[in-house]
Amino acid sequence: MAKLTVEDLPLEGKKVLMRVDFNVPIKDGVVGDDNRIVAALPTIKYVIDHGxxxxxxxxxxxxxxxxxxxxxxxxxxxxxxxxxxxKPVTFVPVTEGKQLEDAIDNMKNGDVLLVQNTRYEDVKDGEYVKRESGNDPELGKYWASLGDVFVNDAFGTAHRKHASNVGIATNMPGKAAAGYLMEKEIKFLGDAVDNPERPFVAILGGAKVSDKIGVIDNLLDKADKIIIGGGMAYTFYAAKGIKVGNSLVEKDKIDVAKQILDKAGDKLVLPIDNVVADKFNNDADTKVVEGDIDDGWMALDIGPKSVEEFKNVLKDAKTVVWNGPMGVFEMPNFAKGTLEIGKFLGTLTDATTIVGGGDSTAAVKELGVADKLTHISTGGGASLTYLEGNELPGITAISDK
Incomplete structure (x- = not known):
C-alpha cells in the first residue's frame, strides 16, 4: 500500500492518537451491536502491545x-x-481542555483512553457550529497537539472531511498512518475496483437510482456484469417502457436510466419477475408477476426466476461486490430475494466476495455466511464513494510512505 500503516510508525512510549469508528447502537446505556468495536481491536492491541x-x-x-x-x-x-x-479503559467525558490533557499526561505505556464523542464539538453554547463535522482548522490542530503520531482506522468516516480524521492528519505530516481495518478496506475495495480478477460482477440494490448513479457509471467501465435489484430496478423498468404499477419510480431519473441502459448494453441485468403487493405492508396480498405490473400493485422483492437468473450470472464470477438489498429487506415477507443472494454468495469459494451497506451486511450475518465471504465492509457510505471512483478525504490525508 502506498500509504503509511500502523506498522511503519514508532510506537514505544508514544502518545498514539487513533480515529476509530465506534458509532454503535446504544440502548439504556448498553451497547447493542459491538461489531465496530471488535473490528478496531487488532489495531488497538498492536499499538498497546508495542508500548x-x-x-x-x-x-x-x-x-x-x-x-x-x-x-x-x-x-x-x-x-x-x-x-x-x-483491561481498564479511561473514559474522559470532555473533548478538550485541562481534564483531557491531564488524563493523557498521566497515561503509561500500554494504556487506553477514550475521548468523549467528537461530535460534542458540533454544538457550543447552544449553537450548532459543526466544529467536528465541518473540519474546524483550530480543532484539528488542537487534537493533533495532544499526540505524537496518528492512526486512522475509521473507514466508515473516510468519505467525510472531519476534524478528527482529516484535521488531525493534516496537522501531523509524515506521522499519519492507516490502521489494519483501514488498510484491509483499501486493499479489498481498491483491488476489486481497479484490478479485479474476472469475471467481475457487481450487485447493486436499494431504493433509489439517484443514490447509485455514480457507482453504476464508474462500474460500467470496470465490471463484466451489473445486477440491479431493489426499488431502483423499477426506474429502469420505466425507462424500458415496462409498466410498473405503484412501484417506486424516480420520474426525474428515467432519462438518466435510459442513458445508462444505452451505454450498458447487455452488462446490466434487471429482474425478470417480481413479488408484487397490493400495499406497502408485510401482510399485504402478494403474487409473482413477469413483465408489466398492474396498477394498484407494487414490486417489493425480486421473484424466483430473477433469483435463479442472478445466481446464473454469479456462478462463474471471480470478484463480486454487493451493495444494497434486492427488496424491502426489513419486511420478512419481502426479504427472500436478498437472503437468497446472500446465501449463494457464501457458496462462491473460488471468488473474492465483498459486501457493503447495512442491509446486505445484515443479510449475510442473519444467514450465518459472513465468515464465508472475503470481506464485509464497515462503511456503507465510504464504500459507495470508493465504488464511484471518488477520492475519500480520510484516506487522502493519511501520509504517503
Missing part, C-alpha cells in the same frame, strides 16, 4: 443541540471496550 499509549477518538450519532449530548455519550462504549480488551 504505545492509545488515545481513541470516535463520533456517535449526530448532535445538533445540547439536549442530544447526554444520550450520545461514549461512556458505555468505554465499558464495552474495557471488557473486550480485558
Amino acid at each position: 504505545g499509549r492509545a488515545i481513541l477518538f470516535s463520533h456517535l450519532g449526530r448532535i445538533k443541540k445540547e439536549e442530544d449530548k447526554p444520550g450520545l455519550s461514549l461512556r458505555p462504549v468505554a465499558e464495552r471496550l474495557s471488557n473486550l480488551l480485558n
Whole structure:
C-alpha cells in the first residue's frame, strides 16, 4: 500500500492518537451491536502491545443541540471496550481542555483512553457550529497537539472531511498512518475496483437510482456484469417502457436510466419477475408477476426466476461486490430475494466476495455466511464513494510512505 500503516510508525512510549469508528447502537446505556468495536481491536492491541499509549477518538450519532449530548455519550462504549480488551479503559467525558490533557499526561505505556464523542464539538453554547463535522482548522490542530503520531482506522468516516480524521492528519505530516481495518478496506475495495480478477460482477440494490448513479457509471467501465435489484430496478423498468404499477419510480431519473441502459448494453441485468403487493405492508396480498405490473400493485422483492437468473450470472464470477438489498429487506415477507443472494454468495469459494451497506451486511450475518465471504465492509457510505471512483478525504490525508 502506498500509504503509511500502523506498522511503519514508532510506537514505544508514544502518545498514539487513533480515529476509530465506534458509532454503535446504544440502548439504556448498553451497547447493542459491538461489531465496530471488535473490528478496531487488532489495531488497538498492536499499538498497546508495542508500548504505545492509545488515545481513541470516535463520533456517535449526530448532535445538533445540547439536549442530544447526554444520550450520545461514549461512556458505555468505554465499558464495552474495557471488557473486550480485558483491561481498564479511561473514559474522559470532555473533548478538550485541562481534564483531557491531564488524563493523557498521566497515561503509561500500554494504556487506553477514550475521548468523549467528537461530535460534542458540533454544538457550543447552544449553537450548532459543526466544529467536528465541518473540519474546524483550530480543532484539528488542537487534537493533533495532544499526540505524537496518528492512526486512522475509521473507514466508515473516510468519505467525510472531519476534524478528527482529516484535521488531525493534516496537522501531523509524515506521522499519519492507516490502521489494519483501514488498510484491509483499501486493499479489498481498491483491488476489486481497479484490478479485479474476472469475471467481475457487481450487485447493486436499494431504493433509489439517484443514490447509485455514480457507482453504476464508474462500474460500467470496470465490471463484466451489473445486477440491479431493489426499488431502483423499477426506474429502469420505466425507462424500458415496462409498466410498473405503484412501484417506486424516480420520474426525474428515467432519462438518466435510459442513458445508462444505452451505454450498458447487455452488462446490466434487471429482474425478470417480481413479488408484487397490493400495499406497502408485510401482510399485504402478494403474487409473482413477469413483465408489466398492474396498477394498484407494487414490486417489493425480486421473484424466483430473477433469483435463479442472478445466481446464473454469479456462478462463474471471480470478484463480486454487493451493495444494497434486492427488496424491502426489513419486511420478512419481502426479504427472500436478498437472503437468497446472500446465501449463494457464501457458496462462491473460488471468488473474492465483498459486501457493503447495512442491509446486505445484515443479510449475510442473519444467514450465518459472513465468515464465508472475503470481506464485509464497515462503511456503507465510504464504500459507495470508493465504488464511484471518488477520492475519500480520510484516506487522502493519511501520509504517503
